[in-house]
Amino acid sequence: MSDKPGLAPPKSPPVRLNRNTVSAGFKKRVNELSGENLDSCYQCGNCSSGCPLAQEMDILPNRVMRLAQLGLKDELIHSATIWICASCFQCTVRCPRGIDIQGVMDTLRQIAMEEGVDHFGPDQIDPEQAATVPQPGLVGVYRKLST
Ligand code: SF4
Ligand code: SF4
Structure with a gap:
């Protein structure tokens, strides 16, 4: 179990965008595999606030969406969050944009496994x-x- 007190979100490192961190074509691939449009996320945070496992995650679900929009593949496929996600669909039913965030998590796990990340x-x-x-x-x- 997490030893994080209260409901404090995980600390997030600053986002670094450069040719070494941004993976060309990653957003398109996530969109294709998940059937979602990552760009429709406007960062309201509803997904994270309803996630029962948010306290255990290193990257909150809304931040997962943002990093995926930006093409930060390596950060996502090496995160603990995509494996901690229990596929409960709470985020999906709470999203005002109708995005299947759980499906995006599934997709990120699939891409991670394709790249040999167990x-x-x-x-x-x-x-x-x-x-x-x-x-x-x-x-x-x-x-x-x-x-
Ligand atoms: S609930 Fe939907 S729109 Fe809001 S941050 Fe999460 S994915 Fe984005
Ligand atoms: S499906 Fe995963 S990310 Fe979404 S609310 Fe459930 S545990 Fe959290």
Whole structure:
């Protein structure tokens, strides 16, 4: 669990835009894969304020949307947020622009896995837990968090 007090949002480093950080074509690819239009996000913050896991995230959902608009692929595919997202759809139903933010999170996980970024592997499971956790649960974790 997070040791962050209260409802303080995670600290966000300044956004750096340059040829090394901005990935050409990333926004277009996210739009294509998710079926959404990232540019329709106007940063109201409703998604983040309703997210039940925001306190555990390193990048809040509305900031995920902003970084994706800017093409900051590496920052997103190496973030903890895309893996912490529980696909609960709360953000999606709260968005006044009708954006499926959960679908964007799915897309970012897909792109991360395409690029070989795993968040979890069998070697990370405690043997005692492996013996007691239901197998369908383990399979579900593998399917979501690894290539
Ligand atoms: S709720 Fe929708 S419009 Fe508001 S910040 Fe989130 S994605 Fe953007
Ligand atoms: S789908 Fe993910 S980002 Fe959206 S509210 Fe649920 S946990 Fe948060």
